[in-house]
Amino acid sequence: MYQTRRYLADISIDKYLEEYVDIPQFLELCKACPNYNRKWSCPPYDFKPEDYWNKYGKMHVIGTKIIFDEATINQKYATEEIINIVKTVIKKEQSLLFDELLALEEKYPGSISLAAGSCSLCENCARPDSNACNHADKLRYSIESLGGNVDKTVKKLLGLELQWMREGNLPEYFLLVSALLTPSI
Template sequence: MDYSVEYRKGGMPLSAFQQKYQDCATYLTYCQQCPNYNTVWSCPPLPFDVADYLEKFQWMYVIGAKINLSPQVIKAADTAEKVKAMGWDIVVAVKLAMEERLRRLEQQLPGSVSFSSGGCNLCRACSRKEGASCRRPEKMRYSLDAFGFNLTAIANDMLGIEIQWCKERLPDYFTLVHGLATTEKISDRMWERWEDAFELAAD
């Protein structure tokens, strides 16, 4: 098998989460340097005020995936092109599966909304580049980093994962950080049921 996925989760009141991890001025400046800026609907600039969007929620939960790559797949990615292509395929496969699980969880938690990790991958090319509306607004979710959240600190503090990056080779693992904002605290029993239903546990 090319990889295994280890899921982790954490949560706190949204106000505390914002105070600790949100810095719009700094992180949205980074977004402006990204090639996806103003070309993907899930990414900045967002078509609404960030504070207004979040004000109806009380809690923020984070769900992380540590995608552990096998030594074989790391060795097989022996060119820059393979590093990029193989890493992308693995990350997107896990990411899309997580997004689908979170959309199902939204249905069990009225008033909740999930957040993805990085730009949307539902379409081959985003309609925003053409100046058109999102083709799949019922499935598209905004990224946590689009709201100015520090994903590196979140992964470290709440999930116990130090993010690694691709350089000349594939890293030992990739990290995805997704979110779920709710109007009420999720009960321990609800989390346990969700873990059972969606296998949100160490593989």
């Protein structure tokens, strides 16, 4: 039904902050998302995102392209079916990617990963009940939640385009965009 392909790019945090990060702009977009203030992985934060970025020296962008085969792309689906396929495929690949990123953190001391999307480790996040995160050791922010422009990152650093669903059809591919931040040397 699909295969995955990896795309990688490296950039200094200084350059990424200068050219790809706009915290006020993306904070406004986050405010329109149902996860805003309802997941600990999402804004608002009790820290400044620029301080978070500045703890690191380099960003290793990791794009995971989920490429559907031709028969799957050409098939027409009911909206429900598409939602189910997307949920299943993306959830599975996000979970594999998450484990891979944690393994990279172990391999590169002092590094931290940025997840592809908001945290979905718990069925219901603890934040709406004002409880602490259930898995604080595994909580990872995403590029966009820290003000990074994922669309520009994908285009300029990975040489790809984000694709969206058309009515009744899956796109050719989805992209999961994650990263590993490593310390300044």
